[in-house]
Amino acid sequence: MSDWITDFVEKMGYAGIALLMFLENIFPPIPSELIMPLAGYSTGEGKLNLIGALLAGTAGTFAGALFWYAVARWLGEEGLRRWAGRHGRWITLGKQDIDSLDAWFCRHWSWAVPVAHLIPGLRTLISIPAGIFAMPILRFMVLTVLGAGVWNAALVSAGYGLGQEFGAVDRYLGPVSMAIMAVLFLYYLWRVARFKPG
Template sequence: MMSGLPPQAAPSAPTGDLRMLGDLTNWVSEIVDGFGYAGVAFLVFLENVFPPIPSEVVLGLAGFTASRGEATLLGMLAASTAGSLAGAWLLYGVAAAIGPERVHRLVIRYGRWVRITSRDVTRAEEWFDRWSTVAVLVCRCVPLVRSLISVPAGFRRMPFVPFTLYTTLGSLVWNAIFVSAGYLLGEQWERVLAAADTYKYVTLAGLALVTLVGAVLFWRSRSKVVIEEA
């Protein structure tokens, strides 16, 4: 497999984040180098259940490896998507085992501290049941929530086949973007990291705005219901 990173692909710096990124990149490189497709699948699985691991490092390196002829592009896409699916299944299974009943019991017991009632949870569940397929598909392409969307899907025990289908499709889109970018950039694959940061900030800003608007609308509607019931 891969005979080491090009000099610019293992950034080093005397401080903090860059040094950590360089160490992480070297670690990812060693696993991809030693285990090939299985290594990529494992790393993507790990990234799904432990989101602080940046997927763009794993996927960019996977594409770079394919560009060197040491793996195929389709093979890296398949391996990374298999890892994504395995991680999603794990989170889904854990959440499904906990189940909505326990969530409601926790909210009934502790929800007053954050002003959330069992009825609020029911409304959120109804929303997710209505939009679950769209939510899973779209959120698989959104930083940070890519993995977390499997949790409400599990809590609501979304039908397993649709969950698997839309998780696969969303993961394939995300993985294809970064693996293909690493493949096309070759020795300059690390440019994927800068592009990923820009995309992350833009999407998170948009997500924050949507969340803020949604929260305002939610509390307004909730206040209206409380007044009508008074």
């Protein structure tokens, strides 16, 4: 995967970074842990500007998050309740679970949204409760940019500092990301197996 990402960023520049980071939020297996360090390395080589690379990556992340927010906002809480009534086991939510999730998210969204952008898998998923439970759009936008900006800045800086060894970021963080996503998937399977309607 790394070769085609490298070629794509070298050919497309800032637009390529933004597009890949957008796709990373739509389709999580595309790794930001490779895209943004590569962007950082490119800035060290003088091919890109550091601020431009950071802005492009964060804009792509923001666009992907906004996509899922819009989809979830369209579905809405009532739509989620209908889904839970029909497919509760597969989304592992009953009506009481939705009430609890709504209350928890509304209490904690000020930290949950930015922190989720630091965690693989969750950076895509966090936009869904934000949309479903009608988090104010401006607050969602600010907190998303904050969380995505911090994560992307760390990755760009790592790539810039490591130079040609920028791939080390993905070599070390990649397995951690895969492990976190595997744990999330196993937790989902556990919830499916233990699900009781209600």
